[in-house]
Amino acid sequence: MLAYIARRLFVAVLLLLVITAVAFSxxxxxxxxxxxxxxxxxxxYVGKSAGAAQIHETAVHxxxxxxxxxxxxxxxxxxxxxxxxxxxxxxxxCPAPCLGYSFINQTPVWPDLVSRIPVTLSLAAGxxxxxxxxxxxxxxLSALKRGTVFDRTAMGIALAGVSLPIFFTGLLALSVxxxxxxxxxxxxxxxxxxSNPIRWAYDLLLPWVTLAFLYAAAYxxxxxxxxxxxxxxxxxxxxxxxGLPERTVVIKHGLRASMTPILTIFGLDLGLLLGGAVLTxxxxxxxxxxxxxxxxxxxNDLPKVLGVTILGAAFIIVANLVVDLLYAVVDPRxxxx
Amino acid sequence: xxxxxxxxxxxxxxxxxxGSSSKKSASPSSSVTPGGSASSASSATPASSGGGTTGFxxxxxxxxxxxxxxxxxxxxxxxxxxxxxxxxxxxxxxxWDLVRLYGRSLLAFKSAPGAEGAKLVPDLATALGVAxxxxxxxxxxxxPGVKFEDGTVITSKDVKYAVERSLDKDVFPxxxxxxxxxxxxxxxTSPYKDTDPAKLGLKAIETPDDSTIVFHxxxxxxxxxxxxxxxxxxxxxxxxxxxxxxxxxxVSSGPYMFATNDLxxxxxxxxxxxxxxxxxxxxxxxxxxxxxxxxxxxxxxxIDNRLLSGDLDVDVTGNGLGAAAQGKVLxxxxxxxxxxxxLIPRTWFSVINPDVAPLDxxxxxxxxxxxxxxxxxxxxxxxxxxxxxxxxxxxPVIPGFQKMDQYEAAAMPNGDVAKAKDQLKACGQPNGxxxxxxxxxxxxxxxxVAEEMQQSLxxxxxxxxxxxxxxxxxxxxxxxKPDFAKANGLGIMVYGWGADWPDGYGFLDQIVDSxxxxxxxxxxxxxxxxxxxxxxxxxxxxxDIAAREKIWGQIDAAVMANASVLPGIWAKGLLYRxxxxxxxxxxxxFGMYDYTTLGTTKK
Numbered sequence: 031m032l033a034y035i036a037r038r039l040f041v042a043v044l045l046l047l048v049i050t051a052v053a054f055s056x057x058x059x060x061x062x063x064x065x066x067x068x069x070x071x072x073x074x075y076v077g078k079s080a081g082a083a084q085i086h087e088t089a090v091h092x093x094x095x096x097x098x099x100x101x102x103x104x105x106x107x108x109x110x111x112x113x114x115x116x117x118x119x120x121x122x123x124c125p126a127p128c129l130g131y132s133f134i135n136q137t138p139v140w141p142d143l144v145s146r147i148p149v150t151l152s153l154a155a156g157x158x159x160x161x162x163x164x165x166x167x168x169x170x171l172s173a174l175k176r177g178t179v180f181d182r183t184a185m186g187i188a189l190a191g192v193s194l195p196i197f198f199t200g201l202l203a204l205s206v207x208x209x210x211x212x213x214x215x216x217x218x219x220x221x222x223x224x225s226n227p228i229r230w231a232y233d234l235l236l237p238w239v240t241l242a243f244l245y246a247a248a249y250x251x252x253x254x255x256x257x258x259x260x261x262x263x264x265x266x267x268x269x270x271x272x273g274l275p276e277r278t279v280v281i282k283h284g285l286r287a288s289m290t291p292i293l294t295i296f297g298l299d300l301g302l303l304l305g306g307a308v309l310t311x312x313x314x315x316x317x318x319x320x321x322x323x324x325x326x327x328x329x330n331d332l333p334k335v336l337g338v339t340i341l342g343a344a345f346i347i348v349a350n351l352v353v354d355l356l357y358a359v360v361d362p363r364x365x366x367x
Numbered sequence: 368x369x370x371x372x373x374x375x376x377x378x379x380x381x382x383x384x385x386g387s388s389s390k391k392s393a394s395p396s397s398s399v400t401p402g403g404s405a406s407s408a409s410s411a412t413p414a415s416s417g418g419g420t421t422g423f424x425x426x427x428x429x430x431x432x433x434x435x436x437x438x439x440x441x442x443x444x445x446x447x448x449x450x451x452x453x454x455x456x457x458x459x460x461x462x463w464d465l466v467r468l469y470g471r472s473l474l475a476f477k478s479a480p481g482a483e484g485a486k487l488v489p490d491l492a493t494a495l496g497v498a499x500x501x502x503x504x505x506x507x508x509x510x511p512g513v514k515f516e517d518g519t520v521i522t523s524k525d526v527k528y529a530v531e532r533s534l535d536k537d538v539f540p541x542x543x544x545x546x547x548x549x550x551x552x553x554x555x556t557s558p559y560k561d562t563d564p565a566k567l568g569l570k571a572i573e574t575p576d577d578s579t580i581v582f583h584x585x586x587x588x589x590x591x592x593x594x595x596x597x598x599x600x601x602x603x604x605x606x607x608x609x610x611x612x613x614x615x616x617x618v619s620s621g622p623y624m625f626a627t628n629d630l631x632x633x634x635x636x637x638x639x640x641x642x643x644x645x646x647x648x649x650x651x652x653x654x655x656x657x658x659x660x661x662x663x664x665x666x667x668x669x670i671d672n673r674l675l676s677g678d679l680d681v682d683v684t685g686n687g688l689g690a691a692a693q694g695k696v697l698x699x700x701x702x703x704x705x706x707x708x709x710l711i712p713r714t715w716f717s718v719i720n721p722d723v724a725p726l727d728x729x730x731x732x733x734x735x736x737x738x739x740x741x742x743x744x745x746x747x748x749x750x751x752x753x754x755x756x757x758x759x760x761x762x763p764v765i766p767g768f769q770k771m772d773q774y775e776a777a778a779m780p781n782g783d784v785a786k787a788k789d790q791l792k793a794c795g796q797p798n799g800x801x802x803x804x805x806x807x808x809x810x811x812x813x814x815x816v817a818e819e820m821q822q823s824l825x826x827x828x829x830x831x832x833x834x835x836x837x838x839x840x841x842x843x844x845x846x847x848k849p850d851f852a853k854a855n856g857l858g859i860m861v862y863g864w865g866a867d868w869p870d871g872y873g874f875l876d877q878i879v880d881s882x883x884x885x886x887x888x889x890x891x892x893x894x895x896x897x898x899x900x901x902x903x904x905x906x907x908x909x910x911d912i913a914a915r916e917k918i919w920g921q922i923d924a925a926v927m928a929n930a931s932v933l934p935g936i937w938a939k940g941l942l943y944r945x946x947x948x949x950x951x952x953x954x955x956x957f958g959m960y961d962y963t964t965l966g967t968t969k970k
Contacts, residue, residue: 118610209676217669273870
C-alpha cells in the first residue's frame with residue numbers, strides 16, 4: 031500500500047511539472063509565437079500615459095525580455111527554493127513555494143493564495159457535506175419510492191438544480207433571503223472559522239446551500255440510477271431472502287455498492303472546487319481562490335492565474351489520490367486485488 | 368488540466384456575464400473618469416431645477432440632506448480593486464476622490480456642489496501656486512502644524528520626496544506621468560537610485576526651507592496648479608517608504624488613517640488623531656463618519672442590490688448603477704427620488720477622418736455633421752440617462768465651456784437632410800459617397816452608434832460599412848494608427864474621451880493637439896488644425912485663469928468649425944444614494960459623490 035502511495039505521489043509531482051510547463055507556455059510562449067513582442071506583453075502592465083521607453087523598462091523589470099526557458103527556469107526555481115523581488119528601496123525575499131509575483135499588484139502570489147485558501151476550503155467543505163448528504167439521501171429515497179410523487183418532484187427539482195447557473199440562483203437567493211427577508215448574510219460576508227464559528231456558518235449558509243443545490247442534483251440522479259440497478263441484483267434478493275431487515279439491505283448492501291461512482295465524482299468535484307469555486311465566489315463576493323483567479327484573468331495578471339492553475343491542479347491530483355485510496359475501503363474487490 | 372482550462376473558460380464567461388470591465392489598460396480606451404458603463408434604455412427626464420433637498424437630482428448642484436452630525440460607519444464597495452492605495456500609483460477619479468480622506472495634496476478640488484467643486488483650493492499648501500519665470504517656476508508654501516498620523520510635522524521635503532518617488536514608473540506604473548513629462552528632471556529617475564543621502568537629489572524641485580517648495584518646469588505651463596492637486600503631492604515620510612509595499616500602510620496626512628488593510632479584500636479607515644481641522648480651512652472636508660469600510664472585488668450586480676436594499680452606502684467607483692438596477696430605479700418613483708443623474712467630464716463622440724477621401728473636403732464632413740440623427744446617437748447610450756445630446760466636444764462641466772450649436776444638434780436633433788444635401792453638392796458628391804465606420808467590438812453602445820449612423824446617413828446617400836475592432840488594440844493597431852485608418856478608409860471612428868480632471872487642458876490636449884499624433888497608439892484620431900495647436904500653446908502660457916478658460920471654449924469652437932469631430936453625447940451617470948446618507952452631493956471635480964463630506968445616520 032505504501033509503495034502504491036509513493037508511486038502515485040511521484041507521478042503526481044511529474045504531472046504537476048507538466049501542467050506548469052503547459053500553462054506557462056500558454057501564457058508566455060504562445061503570445062510570443064503569435065508575434066507579440068516583450069513590450070507588447072508589458073504594455074498591459076503600465077499606466078495609460080506610458081510611453082514606449084517606460085513600457086520597455088517594465089518589460090525588463092518583469093523579466094519578459096528574457097528567453098522563455100530562462101523565464102520558466104526562474105519560475106520553477108522560485109517554486110522550489112524561493113526568489114527575490116525588488117520593491118524599490120529594498121529587495122524582498124519570496125520564500126518557496128514562490129508561485130510567481132503579480133505583475134499588477136507587485137506582490138508575491140503564494141501568500142495571497144494562502145490567505146484565500148481558508149475561504150475556499152470553508153465554502154467547499156460545507157457545500158460538499160450538504161450536497162453529498164442531501165443528494166445521496168434524496169437519490170436513495172427516490173430509488174426506493176420509484177415512480178411516486180416524491181420521486182418525480184425530487185428529480186424535477188434536481189433537474190432544475192443542474193440547469194440553473196449559480197450566478198442566477200445566487201443573486202436570486204441573495205435578493206430574496208438576504209435583502210428582502212433579512213434571514214441570511216449579505217453578499218461579501220465572510221468571517222473566519224476560528225474567530226467566530228457561528229458567524230462563519232451564518233455568513234456561508236447561503237453560498238453553501240446554493241452550491242449544494244447545484245451539485246446535489248447530479249448526486250441525487252446518480253445515486254438513484256445506481257440504487258435502482260443495485261437493488262435489482264440477485265444478491266439483494268438473497269439478502270432479503272435471508273431475512274435481513276430492509277434497512278440493512280438498503281444501506282449495507284445496496285448503497286455501498288452504488289457508492290463507487292459517487293465517490294469518483296465527489297473526489298473530482300471537491301478537488302475542482304478547492305482549486306477555486308469561481309462562480310460561487312464571484313457571485314457572493316467571497317475572497318477565495320476562485321475570486322483570485324477571476325481578478326487575475328480580468329487584469330491579465332498572468333502570475334496570479336498561473337498560481338491558481340497550479341494550486342487547482344494540485345488539489346485535483348490529491349483529491350483523486352484520496353479517492354483511489356478510499357475505493358479500497360468502500361469496494362472490497364479493489365482491496366483484494 | 369482539462370478541468371483547469373474549464374475553470375478558466377467558465378471564469379471568462381462569468382466575466383462576460385457580470386459585465387466586469389478590465390481596469391488596467393495601456394490604451395487610453397479606458398479613461399480616468401469612468402461613466403461609460405452606466406447607461407441603459409430608459410427615458411428619464413432630469414429635473415432641471417430641483418427645489419428643496421430631496422428627490423431626484425437633489426445631490427446635483429446642491430447638498431442633499433445637509434448635516435453636521437458626526438459618527439457612524441460608511442460602507443463602500445468596489446466591483447474591482449484600486450490600482451494601488453499608494454498616492455503615487457493611482458489614476459482613477461474615484462481613487463483621487465477617496466485619497467483625500469487619508470492624504471493631503473498641495474491643492475485640492477473644493478468639496479462643494481456645482482461649479483465650485485471644479486475649483487482648486489489650497490489643501491496642504493497655504494495658497495494656490497505663485498508662477499514666476501513665465502510660468503516655468505511654481506512656488507508653494509506648506510501650512511504650519513500639519514502632521515502625519517504618527518505626530519511628525521509635515522515639511523516641504525516630504526512633498527518633494529513624494530513627487531520624486533512618483534517619477535519611478537518601474538515601482539509605480541499606474542500613476543499619471545505629468546511630473547515626468549513636465550519637470551526639468553535633468554536625468555533624475557528615482558529616489559531609489561538617488562545617491563543623495565537624504566534621497567532628495569532631484570534638482571527640479573527645491574525646498575529652500577521646511578515650508579517652501581519650488582517646482583522648475585522644462586517649459587511654461589500655466590495649468591500647473593492642477594499638477595499640485597495630483598495625489599503624487601501627498602506627502603510621504605522617506606523613512607517609512609517601502610516602495611511597492613507602501614500601499615500596505617500609507618502613512619496618513621488626512622483626517623482618516625488605515626485601521627486595517629487586507630489588500631484585494633477590504634480596508635477600513637478610522638479617524639486620524641493627529642489631524643487638526645483648523646489646518647484645513649479651505650477644502651470643505653467635513654469628516655463626519657467615525658469610520659469607513661471599503662470592500663473590494665464585490666460582484667457588481669450585488670453592489671447595486673445592496674445599495675438599493677440599504678445594506679451598502681456607496682458604490683465607490685462612481686460608475687453609476689448597472690443596466691438592470693437603472694431600469695428598476697427609474698421605474699420606481701421612491702427609488703428614483705434617491706438617485707442623481709450627474710453630468711461627468713466625458714464626451715462620447717466620433718472623429719470624421721480628414722485623411723480619407725472624400726472627407727478631406729470640409730463640405731463632405733459638414734454633410735455628415737448635419738445628416739446624423741443625434742437622438743439616435745443618444746439612444747445608443749441609453750437615452751437621456753446616458754447623457755445629453757452634445758453640441759460641441761467640450762463637456763459643459765469643464766470651466767470655459769461655451770454654448771454653441773454649429774450643426775443644429777440642438778435645433779434639429781434628428782438631423783437636417785436638406786442642409787446635408789447642400790453640403791454634399793458643395794463637396795462635389797451630390798449623390799453621396801461610401802466610407803467605413805469603426806467602433807470597439809466589445810462595446811455594444813458604440814455598435815449601436817455605428818448602426819444608427821449607417822441608417823441616418825443613408826438618407827442622404829452616404830453609405831457606411833461597419834468595421835468593428837477589438838478595444839485593446841483600437842488605438843495601437845487600428846483607429847489610432849493613421850496609416851491603418853487611411854489605408855482601410857476609416858472615414859468615421861467612434862470613441863469617447865474623459866478628462867483626467869475638469870479642465871480644458873486635461874480634456875483637450877490628448878485629443879486635439881496635432882503634435883501628439885505618433886505612428887500608432889494615438890488618441891487624437893486625426894484632428895490637425897494649426898490654429899488649435901497655437902491656441903493650446905497660448906493657453907499654457909496664460910496665467911490668468913479667466914483668460915485661459917476662455918481659450919478652451921475657443922478651441923472647442925475651432926474644432927467644431929473644422930467639422931472633424933461629430934459630438935455624440937455629454938455623458939451622465941445614474942448614482943444612487945441610500946436615504947441614511949447625509950450631506951451628499953456630486954463633486955464636479957470628480958463627476959461623482961464627494962467622499963470627504965458625506966455622513967450617515969446609521970450607527
